[in-house]
Each structure stands twice: as C-alpha cells, then as structure tokens.
Amino acid sequence: MTQKTVIISGGTRGLGRALALSFGTHDFTVVALYSSDRAAAEALEHEFQVQHINGSCILANEFSLSEGGELFLVHNAVSSFHPKPFHLWGANEWKAQIETSLTLSIELNRKVIVPMLRMGKGTITHIL
Secondary structure, three states, X not given: OOOEEEEEEOOOOHHHHHHHHHHHXXXXXXXXXXXXXXXXXXXXXXXXXXXXXXXXXXXXXXXXXXXXOEEEEEEEOOOOOOOOOHHHOOHHHHHHHHHHHHHHHHHXXXXXXXXHHHHOOOEEEEEO
C-alpha cells in the first residue's frame, strides 16, 4: 500500500486544523504548515498524539519535502481576516494578502510538483 501524505498550509487553526485531523483519521501522514502561532501548532501536535495520527506541524518557511508516497497538497489560503470589505483595503493590506496567499501557494507547488511528476500522481487543491 502506498503511503499517502497530505501537506496543509494554514494547517494548525480553523479549517486547516479540521482538515488535518480528518485526513489523519483516514490514514494519511499529515504535515500541517503554520506561519507564526506555535501554541496552535503544539496543541495540534498533542491532538495528533491523542488520536494516534501520524502528523507533524512545521513552520511554512522551513518546510522541505522528503521523497516517498503519494502526495496531496491542500493550500488553505491562510489569508488574514480583515473586518472591512476588500475594496477598502489599502496597498499594504493587498500586498500582505498576496504575500500570504499567492507567494506561499507558488512556493509550495514548486516543492511538491517534481515528486508528484516522478510518482505519476498527486493532487494539489487550493482553497481561497
């Protein structure tokens, strides 16, 4: 049986956390990426242990991929919530959103695409 690994950006809180736990209960190895909230990452790692899930939490900018198994990337846009309509955002708010969502997405895609091509399979999903 091929090992299945899911990499989830924004994987330690909210929807990403729920996805990490769900994939983990379905025999996936889970890599939950996060950008700054170490307490949320530690809480999720504890939950992985309690539920006997093969999972880990890694800072997104420190993530590197080791070959092996079928890969699934779930890019959970990890966009900061803004309490005002997007048409009212200033240039700095737009820049932050692009950096958080688009740049990370491209970087993660680049890290997984070659191993996926070698395996002849894999899945990339973007949640915006």
